[in-house]
Amino acid sequence: MTEYAILLYANRDDLVGDGDGTEREEHDRYSEEMQEGGTMIAAFALESYETATSIRAGGITDGPFIEAKEVVLGFYVIEATDLDAALTEARRNPIIHQGGGVEVRPVEGFVVRPTSTE
Amino acid sequence: MENEARRAVADTYQREWARVLAATIRTARDLDLAEEAVQDAFAEALTTWERDGVPKNPGAWLTTAAKRRALDSLRRASTYRMKLQLLVEPEHREGDDAELVTADTGGGDVVADDTMRLVFMCCHPSLSSEAQMALTLRLVCGMTTTDIARCFLVSESTMSARLTRAKKKISIARIPFQVPGPADLPGRLGAVLGVIYLLFTIGHTAPTGEELMKKETVGEALRLALLLHELVPERAEVDGLLALLLVNDARQASRLSVDGRSQRISEQDRSAWDHAAILEARELIAGHVQAEHPDQYTLQASIALLHAEAPTYDEVDWREIVRLYDQLLLAWPSPVVQLNRAVALAKTRGPQAALDVVVGLEDDGQLNRYQYLPAVKAYLLDQLGRSDEAHAARTRAFELAANEVERDFILRQND
Numbered sequence: 001m002t003e004y005a006i007l008l009y010a011n012r013d014d015l016v017g018d019g020d021g022t023e024r025e026e027h028d029r030y031s032e033e034m035q036e037g038g039t040m041i042a043a044f045a046l047e048s049y050e051t052a053t054s055i056r057a058g059g060i061t062d063g064p065f066i067e068a069k070e071v072v073l074g075f076y077v078i079e080a081t082d083l084d085a086a087l088t089e090a091r092r093n094p095i096i097h098q099g100g101g102v103e104v105r106p107v108e109g110f111v112v113r114p115t116s117t118e
Numbered sequence: 119m120e121n122e123a124r125r126a127v128a129d130t131y132q133r134e135w136a137r138v139l140a141a142t143i144r145t146a147r148d149l150d151l152a153e154e155a156v157q158d159a160f161a162e163a164l165t166t167w168e169r170d171g172v173p174k175n176p177g178a179w180l181t182t183a184a185k186r187r188a189l190d191s192l193r194r195a196s197t198y199r200m201k202l203q204l205l206v207e208p209e210h211r212e213g214d215d216a217e218l219v220t221a222d223t224g225g226g227d228v229v230a231d232d233t234m235r236l237v238f239m240c241c242h243p244s245l246s247s248e249a250q251m252a253l254t255l256r257l258v259c260g261m262t263t264t265d266i267a268r269c270f271l272v273s274e275s276t277m278s279a280r281l282t283r284a285k286k287k288i289s290i291a292r293i294p295f296q297v298p299g300p301a302d303l304p305g306r307l308g309a310v311l312g313v314i315y316l317l318f319t320i321g322h323t324a325p326t327g328e329e330l331m332k333k334e335t336v337g338e339a340l341r342l343a344l345l346l347h348e349l350v351p352e353r354a355e356v357d358g359l360l361a362l363l364l365v366n367d368a369r370q371a372s373r374l375s376v377d378g379r380s381q382r383i384s385e386q387d388r389s390a391w392d393h394a395a396i397l398e399a400r401e402l403i404a405g406h407v408q409a410e411h412p413d414q415y416t417l418q419a420s421i422a423l424l425h426a427e428a429p430t431y432d433e434v435d436w437r438e439i440v441r442l443y444d445q446l447l448l449a450w451p452s453p454v455v456q457l458n459r460a461v462a463l464a465k466t467r468g469p470q471a472a473l474d475v476v477v478g479l480e481d482d483g484q485l486n487r488y489q490y491l492p493a494v495k496a497y498l499l500d501q502l503g504r505s506d507e508a509h510a511a512r513t514r515a516f517e518l519a520a521n522e523v524e525r526d527f528i529l530r531q532n533d
Contacts, residue, residue, distance in 0.1 A: 002292050082294040083244060084302065106291045 001079045003041060003107035004086040008073040008093065010100030012049055026094035034078065039089060042112060043076035070100070077107060123167035126176055127160060134177035135260030136338060140232035141181045143295055146188035149257075149285050155191065159184035233258065233338075234345055235295050241309040242293045249284040254313045255320070256281055259335055269320060271487050303350065311359050311415065314342050318363055340367055354406040358415030361399035365422040368392035368399070384431040396426045414450040417442055436465035453484045457494055469501040489518035 034040035049071040052064045064071050073095070080086035083104070090104050139156050146152040159180050173179040240253040252270065255261040267277035287293065298306050321335025343360045350356050368391050373381060400423055406416045421442050428434040443459035456479055464472035476495050485491045492514040499508035 082292040083242070084294050084296075084298060087244075088302075 001081060002086075003077050003079055003110070004083075004090075005075050005077050005105050005107050006086075006090045006093065007075045007103040007105065008095050008100065009070045009103065010073055010095060010098070011069055012071045013069075023094065023098050026098075030092060030094055031076075034076075034089075039078045039080070041077045041079055042110075043074070045074040046072065073100070077110070123164060123172060126167060126172040127163050130163070130176040130180060131160060131260060132335075133337075134180065136233045136236060136258045137177060138180045138184055139257060139260070140236040142184040142188055143236065144232060145185045146192065147295075149288060151188055151191055152184075153257075155188035156180070156184045158187050162187075231297075234297055234342065234349070237310055237313065237342060238297050238306060239288065239293055239295050241306065241313055242288075243306065243309065244291060244293060245284055245287065247309065247312070249280060249287075250309055251313055251316055252277060252280055253284050253288075254317065258313075259317060259320075259338065261320075297349065304353075307346075307350065307353070307355065310346065311355055314339050314346070315359060315362075315415070317342070318366070322366065336363075336367065336370070339363060354409065355413045355415050357402045357406060358413055358417075358419050361402040361419035362415055362422055364395045364399040364402070365419060365426050368395035368426060383425060388430070391426065396423065399423060400427070411449065412445065414446060417446040417449060421446070434465075436462050440466050453479050453482065454488070454490075457485065457488075457491060461494060461497075464498060464501070469498045473498045473502065487518060489515045491515075492518070 031040070031043060049064045052062075054061050054063060054065045078086065078089055080089060083106075086104055090102050093102050095102060135156070138159070139152060142152040142156050143149065146155060162183055163176070163180055167173070167176075236258055237254060240257055241250045245253065248270065252266050255266045255269065256263070263278050263281065264274055266281075267274045270277065272280075297303075317335055318339035321337075321339055340363045343356075343363050347356050347360045369383075369386065373386065399419060403416050403419050403423070406412055407420050409416075412420075421439055424435055424439055424442070439462045440459065443455065443462055446455050447459065456475060460472040460475040460479075463475060473495070476491065476498060479485055480491060480495070492511040496508040496511035496515060499505070499511060
């Protein structure tokens, strides 16, 4: 098994969740399915790109690191036998028919510290 | 003895490279390791066959030797092996050890299947189309990096880096060594068809060297097209590509004269063509050619068939050929197609109209390293009686051509 990170992208002018909430619901459902199926190892939904701060050698600037039309909304890590299996899983992501897309990248390694309870 | 062994090794390399490698990948589950094991096995063959004679089934001998070497390396590096990114296992693993022992029996189907796996792995959509083609040429055809670089008109170091990157991606992202399931297959066909077509083109006119055709590469392309046709029956592009390969293969025997010189289609002996294969090709595309927008392979097969079915060169239906080229340009807007169309245009609207097209393509610059552009230009200039300019164009074609037979053909025209 290999871990794959799936990064969610969407057009910053057309962000998921702005509507009546049905788009968000689709994501929740998809996430639950992956948790029940044991495919998903970890998931991180990020706050709006407007809350991002970037650091370069030249200093600190506001906003996302790459000035592009699309921004990262979040990412999750799944376990899959091979790239085809990972792509099959990733293709089910609702973001794809919501005007965005995903990027699938093999994970080289990761560490997760249990979240503090206090 | 020494020469016989050498010849047998070279011959097996051309015919069996893909099959030996594909089978070894199964065992090694690592591309670099498999490639290295296969190369070592060929080196081993050279000394062993010189000493003991050429085995009955050289391909099986090499497969066994390569697998053994791969297994040895894996055992030697057993601790490292834990960290090794192994390629994804194909479904049938149980038979592997048995296969190692009984490799001499051949086992055609399974092996052919492995080659198809290799092709689909090389053509995975997560690889760029340049990488797909380069990988296929390297892994499926065993072509050297130098020759591949020449096909793509890039430097050897660029090609070498491209291949390394692609192989790394296969291993790290775990691109599977398998034929995709029915759900994914249709979306994957385009790249595979493109690569089989490229194999055929390269085999048909080997980019470098002394032989005009690399029969083994053409044979491999045809074999893959047949296999794909079995895998995905009644799909226009698949039928079209198979038909195209069959027609061209049917004419193979007469492309060279007895003394090994290149012959124009107008000079070829039509009775030597394989008319049964031509008929089979016609039947393959019969249901697809009337479609509103036929695919590029069906169209190319139709064009090739019009040439093949004409009783004599003078009876070729050039108007229909120009019409098919017009359709082909919609499916495949390529300057190479425009150049081919220009040749047909010379027959229907005269050499000047065709030359105008060729000069336009020349100004466009995309084909400025393509030897057939100045060759066609020379052919048209000759018809217009502009022999000095024709001579200059032919010299340019000669400079660009790297295949000895083609160089000889161009040279004879300038004598």
